[in-house]
Amino acid sequence: MPGRLEPDPIPRRDFIGIYGLWAAALAIFGSILGMMRLPKPRVTPEASTKFRAGTPAEFSPGTVKIIPEYNVRLLATEQGFAAMSLICPHLGCVVRESVDGFLCPCHGSRFSLQGTVLAGPAPRSLQWLSITQAIDGSLVVDTAQETEPGTFFQV
Amino acid sequence: MASDKTAAAVQNLKKLSANLRELVIGKGQADQDEIVSIWENLKATPRTLRALVARNGSAAMEGLSRFRENLVKLPGAFRDSAVRHDAPTSDRTRSQAIFSNFFLHIHSTKIHPNSLRISTTWGLGISLLSQFAILTVTGILLMVYYTPSLDLAYNSIKDLHYVVPTGRLIRNIHRWTAHLMVLFVIFHMARVFYTSAYKSPREFNWLVGMLLFVLTLALSFSGYLLPWDQLAYWAITIGANIAASPNELVHALGLPKIFNLGDLNKELLLGASSVGQDALIRFYMLHVVALPLILTLGICVHIWRIRKDGGLARPGGTPTAAGQGVGTVEEIALAPQEQPSKTYGLMCVVRDKSPHTDKDPDETVSSWPYLLRAELLIFMINMLVCIALALFFDAPLSEHANPAVPENPAKAPWYFLGLQEMVSYSAFIGGIVIPTLTVIGLALIPFLDREDGESGVWFGGAPARKIALQSVIVGALAAVLAVAVPVNFGWLRNWFPGIPQLIIIICNPGSLLTLAYVIWSLNVMQQTRSTRLSAIALFTCFLVGFVILTYVGTFLRGPNWDFFWSKSSWPIH
Ligand code: HEM
Numbered sequence: 001m002p003g004r005l006e007p008d009p010i011p012r013r014d015f016i017g018i019y020g021l022w023a024a025a026l027a028i029f030g031s032i033l034g035m036m037r038l039p040k041p042r043v044t045p046e047a048s049t050k051f052r053a054g055t056p057a058e059f060s061p062g063t064v065k066i067i068p069e070y071n072v073r074l075l076a077t078e079q080g081f082a083a084m085s086l087i088c089p090h091l092g093c094v095v096r097e098s099v100d101g102f103l104c105p106c107h108g109s110r111f112s113l114q115g116t117v118l119a120g121p122a123p124r125s126l127q128w129l130s131i132t133q134a135i136d137g138s139l140v141v142d143t144a145q146e147t148e149p150g151t152f153f154q155v
Numbered sequence: 156m157a158s159d160k161t162a163a164a165v166q167n168l169k170k171l172s173a174n175l176r177e178l179v180i181g182k183g184q185a186d187q188d189e190i191v192s193i194w195e196n197l198k199a200t201p202r203t204l205r206a207l208v209a210r211n212g213s214a215a216m217e218g219l220s221r222f223r224e225n226l227v228k229l230p231g232a233f234r235d236s237a238v239r240h241d242a243p244t245s246d247r248t249r250s251q252a253i254f255s256n257f258f259l260h261i262h263s264t265k266i267h268p269n270s271l272r273i274s275t276t277w278g279l280g281i282s283l284l285s286q287f288a289i290l291t292v293t294g295i296l297l298m299v300y301y302t303p304s305l306d307l308a309y310n311s312i313k314d315l316h317y318v319v320p321t322g323r324l325i326r327n328i329h330r331w332t333a334h335l336m337v338l339f340v341i342f343h344m345a346r347v348f349y350t351s352a353y354k355s356p357r358e359f360n361w362l363v364g365m366l367l368f369v370l371t372l373a374l375s376f377s378g379y380l381l382p383w384d385q386l387a388y389w390a391i392t393i394g395a396n397i398a399a400s401p402n403e404l405v406h407a408l409g410l411p412k413i414f415n416l417g418d419l420n421k422e423l424l425l426g427a428s429s430v431g432q433d434a435l436i437r438f439y440m441l442h443v444v445a446l447p448l449i450l451t452l453g454i455c456v457h458i459w460r461i462r463k464d465g466g467l468a469r470p471g472g473t474p475t476a477a478g479q480g481v482g483t484v485e486e487i488a489l490a491p492q493e494q495p496s497k498t499y500g501l502m503c504v505v506r507d508k509s510p511h512t513d514k515d516p517d518e519t520v521s522s523w524p525y526l527l528r529a530e531l532l533i534f535m536i537n538m539l540v541c542i543a544l545a546l547f548f549d550a551p552l553s554e555h556a557n558p559a560v561p562e563n564p565a566k567a568p569w570y571f572l573g574l575q576e577m578v579s580y581s582a583f584i585g586g587i588v589i590p591t592l593t594v595i596g597l598a599l600i601p602f603l604d605r606e607d608g609e610s611g612v613w614f615g616g617a618p619a620r621k622i623a624l625q626s627v628i629v630g631a632l633a634a635v636l637a638v639a640v641p642v643n644f645g646w647l648r649n650w651f652p653g654i655p656q657l658i659i660i661i662c663n664p665g666s667l668l669t670l671a672y673v674i675w676s677l678n679v680m681q682q683t684r685s686t687r688l689s690a691i692a693l694f695t696c697f698l699v700g701f702v703i704l705t706y707v708g709t710f711l712r713g714p715n716w717d718f719f720w721s722k723s724s725w726p727i728h
């Protein structure tokens with residue numbers, strides 16, 4: 001006699017049993033999917049990507065200011081202001097200035113003074129960042145906002 | 156007052172004696188006898204009481220002495236409750252010892268001498284187990300002081316190193332044993348490969364082994380961040396950006412930013428867009444809970460599976476692997492009286508499906524003491540080596556992490572330096588594509604090479620040895636070329652400055668090296684018509700390539716990842 005210990009062969013198992021199994025499998029799968037959502041943060045904990053770099057009056061043309069907390073290099077020229085990220089587009093090391101450009105210490109990428117990649121594994125050039133002006137007149141750089149290389153911000 | 160009371164008492168006594176007299180005289184002989192007997196009893200009371208006390212006292216003594224006896228027998232009784240066999244002095248009791256002990260029953264009770272021979276395994280698997288045990292114990296000790304917070308992590312490691320009693324020794328042991336474990340997992344994989352021990356029925360255990368290999372690397376890597384020093388910070392920054400490097404491809408193809416799957420990888424790993432507190436706590440959780448737990452589980456399956464696959468691979472093949480054929484029709488077809496009522500793993504030493512008592516088809520020997528002694532020896536050697544390393548060499552700790560200034564050069568731990576060398580050609584190809592293909596390729600070996608051949612012997616014949624030697628030469632030449640050409644002549648971007656990024660990504664020294672290895676092994680396959688020889692060619696090439704790239708990354712790369720013949724020629728800055 002079929003019973004719990006000697007169940008019927010699968011084809012004769014009742015409809016509810018099979019669907020019960022599928023429901024359990026789906027529930028477990030769904031829970032796993034739900035759990036995978038947890039590690040992805042809704043907001044990242046970093047401070048804002050925008051920061052004030054100073055007022056235009058502080059910079060005479062030709063000055064360079066490096067803001068280490070953001071790894072940004074601000075350059076003042078006759079044409080205006082430009083901000084360039086010093087984070088290597090290869091794997092995120094911070095590049096150093098050399099006589100004729102920038103060098104990455106980690107895997108040896110080389111960049112021109114304009115940030116164009118010359119050699120090494122970096123897949124692209126250093127990022128130029130967008131500059132805006134706050135109401136109080138200070139220059140605001142946004143590290144999340146890229147602009148075309150060669151764009152200068154005129155006050 | 157007193158005389159009043161005395162007078163009253165005398166009065167009462169007089170009344171009592173009068174009453175008594177009246178009672179005795181007034182009553183018959185029977186009453187008198189009764190009174191006399193009461194009197195007798197009264198006189199006997201002290202004696203009765205004494206006897207009573209004596210009798211009950213000896214019963215109490217009896218209980219006490221039995222308790223004392225139990226106390227004396229305690230160790231023996233305790234042992235008998237845990238162990239259900241006699242002293243392991245005969246083969247039978249030794250087998251029982253292995254069989255009925257939770258911690259030993261993972262061994263088979265008998266073992267083939269070939270598995271005991273040191274040249275079969277070089278003790279590598281047991282070394283790995285020993286090292287994992289050492290790492291677990293020292294890791295728990297380190298957790299007593301370590302604090303996974305940005306402000307405290309570095310200082311707690313410093314305290315461990317300079318203040319905590321034995322802290323430095325424990326930290327050193329943990330560090331060097333971790334390095335040894337990575338080294339040995341590679342050695343162990345190579346020994347299993349070169350002895351053809353992955354062949355049927357051991358394909359699945361090779362897969363479990365691959366899982367253990369990846370987990371071991373992941374454990375090392377996750378531990379690397381915890382000290383929160385410069386080395387840690389920049390190694391994990393680079394690692395996380397490798398996880399994000401599929402973005403390179405998206406950018407090179409000019410696709411919009413939504414396709415940046417790499418960002419998702421990185422965010423899941425770091426919990427932020429750069430390495431910080433969230434990354435530290437995630438890596439801590441992975442390093443002390445999640446990965447060790449999975450690794451422990453994996454090791455259990457791995458060891459259990461060795462038993463179920465019929466012990467270690469050995470020439471002449473293994474008798475029926477335990478569990479094989481269980482539940483098949485033939486077995487049920489046995490006459491009822493011949494059917495075993497229980498199937499033990501012991502069957503794995505027997506050539507048939509029914510139990511053969513008193514027969515030893517395989518010249519096996521008792522696991523107790525031969526195997527246990529060998530295991531203990533390996534464990535002690537590992538302890539010795541780890542403690543010696545820890546006494547003589549201090550684990551490094553560089554300055555506190557500084558997100559504004561990378562180390563120059565920023566080097567990953569040695570076992571990732573081959574990878575770092577490839578990453579220095581292309582992050583995506585060298586850091587993701589080639590490692591993934593390598594792991595998949597390794598995992599598929601037992602499924603693509605299904606040739607019958609002797610398992611459990613090194614190389615197994617002159618042709619294999621010849622192919623291995625040729626492959627060492629080919630692999631070494633190709634790897635040296637892959638480093639030497641870019642160092643001396645630059646690469647595509649230096650030759651054709653305007654070349655599309657996609658070509659630079661795909662066509663780099665690392666991918667060409669891999670391609671060369673694959674072509675060489677296909678060529679061996681075509682020449683010899685043997686998948687086994689072709690597998691030997693590919694595996695050997697990868698091993699040699701790994702060694703050479705690791706050597707270059709460790710010793711020949713200096714500041715800015717420039718090539719230097721020796722550290723003494725590094726520029727001073
Ligand atoms: C945490 C890592 C590992 C541990 C603790 C471990 C442990 C062991 C032990 C104790 C043995 C017994 C024989 C011996 O010592 O060689 C063994 C055998 C074996 N291991 Fe591992 N192993 C690990 C990783 C791996 C890896 C990475 C592979 C390959 C991808 C692998 C594949 C095998 C196979 C196929 C056998 C059976 C060999 C035979 O039958 O001769 N294991 N392992």
Ligand code: FES
Binds near residue numbers: 088089090093106121
């Ligand atoms: S991070 Fe700059 S070259 Fe790798």
